[in-house]
Amino acid sequence: MSATPQSVRDKNPPTKPRLAPWQNALCGATAGVVSRFVIAPLDVIKIRFQLQTDVIGMTGRVDASQSKYRGVFQSCGRILHEEGYRGLWKGNLSAEYLYLSYGAVQFYAYYEFEGLINRAKRKLDLPLPTEMLAGALAGSAATLTTYPFDLLRTRFAVQGTKGPYTGLVQAVRQIHAAEGIKGFYRGVWPSVLQMMPQMGIVFACYAGFRRALERFELRGIDNFISGGLAGMIGKAAVMPFDVVRKRLQVQGPERNSYVTGHVPSYPRGILACARKIVHHEGYLALYKGLVPAILKSGPSSAVTFLVVGLCERAMS
Template sequence: MSPATAAEPKKRSLAPWQNAVSGATAGVISRFVIAPLDVIKIRFQLQTEELRLSRIRGGEVPAQVKYRGLAQSFTRIIREEGLRGLWKGNLSAEYLYLGYGAAQFYAYPEYERLLNRTTQYLNFKLPTEIVASLAGALAGCTATVATYPFDLLRTRFAVQGQHGPYSGLVDAIRQIAGKEGLPGFYRGVWPSMLQMMPQTGIVFASFSFFKKHLDGLKAGGMKDFISGGLAGMVGKAAVMPFDVVRKRLQVQGPERNSYVVGDVPRYPKGFLRCCRQIARYEGILALYKGLLPSLLKSGPSAAVTFLVVGACQKAFAAVDGVERQ
């Protein structure tokens, strides 16, 4: 934001609820766009075959591997589960993205203001990218805790077959609560926190960096779109092992052998112990399973998110005569 000068009155910022509505709108739209890639990514991440660099280079995939590549996975899911299979878990995921987007974009400017006030009080100034990174990390942590049960539900729905253990959202909540208790809704929450704090921080810092260097681009909202897409891919690549571990832990529980990816091994709760078990039996590269669909998902998702958030904030600013943050 441009500082107010002595000659002009200080402009009001957008209200927190307006930032929340902007984030929620962006979350719902971006989720629908990237849902099929998310389903495929999760299924890649939960397959337990060994992954070696020589196999990737040579294009060799063991015959027993169910999902082998993007095109083959799309085709197989549609053939076995119908077109709707590509949007499995989308209802819980829409709740997740709506809540996560609202919480994230509500919290981000509040943390940003708090950090700026704190550094001003202590009489030093942090670079814009550092403030964006710290505020983004704190906002990501807040949003993750607030919406984590929907993330777990999204994962379980994404990997259940035609006759999976859960008949719907209400049934899933009832079964998990009855069989696993409240902790069942938070399986894998610590790897998720370890992932989302740096990832969100990196995304917001990268977005700020790319947007600043695209100031010469005269393309309106495309600056938000391009900066968001690049930032999303950078952030996801940086924390991919956390995402794989999180998915493995989310499908633990009494129904872990009821999913379309086959029998899911039992994993220890700790992040490092789970990493060691995956690396030991599947190779270190297994911690990057699903990277390609994840990058293809994260780029458009972040691009659409920042584009829609920017458009919503501009609309609110135009109506209220306030300054966009």
Template sequence: MSAGGEHLKDEGSKRQTVLAGGAAGLISRFCIAPLDVVKIRLQLQVHSLSDPLSHQTINGPIYKGTRSTMQDIVRQEGITGLWKGNVPAELMYVCYGALQFTAYRTITQALEQMGPYRLPQSAESFVSGALAGGIATATTYPLDLLRTRFAAQGNERIYRSLSSSLREIAQQEGTKGFFRGCSAAVVQIVPYMGLFFTAYEGFRPVLAQWEQLPLGTGDAAAGVLASVIAKTGVFPLDLVRKRLQVQGPTRTRYVHRNIPEYTGVMQSIGLILRTQGVRGLYRGLTVSLLKAAPASAITMWTYERALKMLQETGILA
């Protein structure tokens, strides 16, 4: 992986790399959109699956697992239901990638100028990654919120279009309406980065000794395992973020009409623990982990081919 990684870094101009990365993100996002919609629907589901009696008062669908949830959405809302929220999500991916890339580069260069007070390289990567992720997350958060709200819509269309959603949220909820749950999203970045790098550095030397791994290299396998651990560790914050994003005047109009009223991160976690137990904080985790592998595979496949095409045509050389 290291040799291949160094080779990739030498290929193409910076502009070609950014364009190829953007194309990879867009296509990858489109392909995994159905899994993302399923994840959001499961994260917003608050009623118990093990207690049939609790279903009697539910006005809305009852989802049980990734496959059946996907089938239910197609049956009740049509195939396009699996791509609800894809437009703001695509915009978010493009803007997020550009901001993260720019911020990471700027912060890294600033840290390199600290002279005798310079941090170890691993610490620089962690600080740069966490700050860049936080900046990109906060800046693109309104698009993330819109992605969730569109994906949470059932057959009743709360928002007719991207422009109308922006207008209605601004009129009904004000500027703060676009940033519901943003604190959970930003706070999620630091522990995610910490867990990822800690797990990655722990797994890498062990897996490097194994030959003929199904993922090709020890680095790739270590990256997948680290991603699973990190995603699992911070998943409750991701779930809380989704619950907070659908608060406001439209809370009872989404496909799940019994979403409780949450007012903050800690209050949300406490309420979920009291009413749904620890398992309630991990609804949708399985599909979240399932979409990581195809997303990475599609991203890399598209990136390599897009970059090769740009090089052959000389575009942005």
């Protein structure tokens, strides 16, 4: 059985039984680990773009030569030169924990919410958008559950060769000592507000693309294509929230010790932070890192849905 949303399964009843909730979680966790390793370098580059505070005008970057990271290939080369190949996988340990746990919670929650929504539709006779609602709720649940790993991933991705963090355990201890429990949840609400529409769009688009590709009988490749297209659309739609989230995640006593240079102090509020970014850097600053983000989200989502489909067929 492939990772097909309920509306598609209703039209084409599966020949294999639906998986148990723990199996959905295992499929999501496996997909998360695999997809994270594939897209790690693009994630590092995207985060560094987002944390640069150079001004962007409507016609492009102002004095681009002053920016440390100016493009995907230039940034990749610079990281390799200054930090070695390991620099492209900075924060990967915490990110693997993030993707493993996020994938598990997301796909567990998605199918549970999908069932609840479909039962509500039948009982109340309401035209609810099943895939979008289930995806939005699952994304929110997964984000809240795994957020500390997301923050750690961001901070590791932008630190230099000398720290300030030497390892995952040491980072947890240092953040807790200097910032308290709240330190692990800096930027959590922009993250939730980002992931609700993003995952709703992703699952809805995935279902639509799957239906369009069904007649071609691509034997699993339709999962890959549909997931990739859905991931790119979903990411582009919520990019400003992602930029605000990254700026808030690196606040704290170490904010000026990262390789992107000086990071301004931002207010905790989402709108206040966004206004300050726009005031100093222009409106297009809310889309910093868009190219590597799309290049990352497409393959990540494609691999995720492909691996979930393969795992589900193996377990059915």
